[in-house]
Amino acid sequence: MTTLKILPKLIPVLLGAALLFAQPAVAGHGHHSGAESAMRMLKGLDLTDAQREKIRTLVAASKAEKPATAAMQQQHQAMQALVSADQFDEAAARLLLEKQQSSMLENRLERLKLQHSIRALLTDEQKTKLDARMAKMRERMVERVGKEN
Numbered sequence: 001m002t003t004l005k006i007l008p009k010l011i012p013v014l015l016g017a018a019l020l021f022a023q024p025a026v027a028g029h030g031h032h033s034g035a036e037s038a039m040r041m042l043k044g045l046d047l048t049d050a051q052r053e054k055i056r057t058l059v060a061a062s063k064a065e066k067p068a069t070a071a072m073q074q075q076h077q078a079m080q081a082l083v084s085a086d087q088f089d090e091a092a093a094r095l096l097l098e099k100q101q102s103s104m105l106e107n108r109l110e111r112l113k114l115q116h117s118i119r120a121l122l123t124d125e126q127k128t129k130l131d132a133r134m135a136k137m138r139e140r141m142v143e144r145v146g147k148e149n
Helices: 003-021 034-041 049-064 069-084 090-121 124-148
Strands: none
Touching: 049 090, 069 090
């Protein structure tokens, strides 16, 4: 598939994931928590205090279900061990990649559920504003991709 066919389908997922689940790489280095990122995305939608609180609760609950960083680090270390080994173990590599793929699928599914839950809290007017903002962001992404190619 060409980039232009894939891009419109991929952008909302990537943007939503990035905005809702941005995690600090190192504390204090300019990254925002998931709740802060979600609120930035929803900025300008005139959320009520109740909506803000429900969104924070949803993000916190979702964050609690994310796999531990230690488990992700173990997977990364196992991959590095496979690369560094004298003999490549294809069976072990396949097993590790399947496990990683399954984890990624579950994480993405949880993100989509969270995005759906947050959207369900919005009024029709807020949804319209959010859709317009997302469309504008998609246009900017397409422009950026066009400039890079």
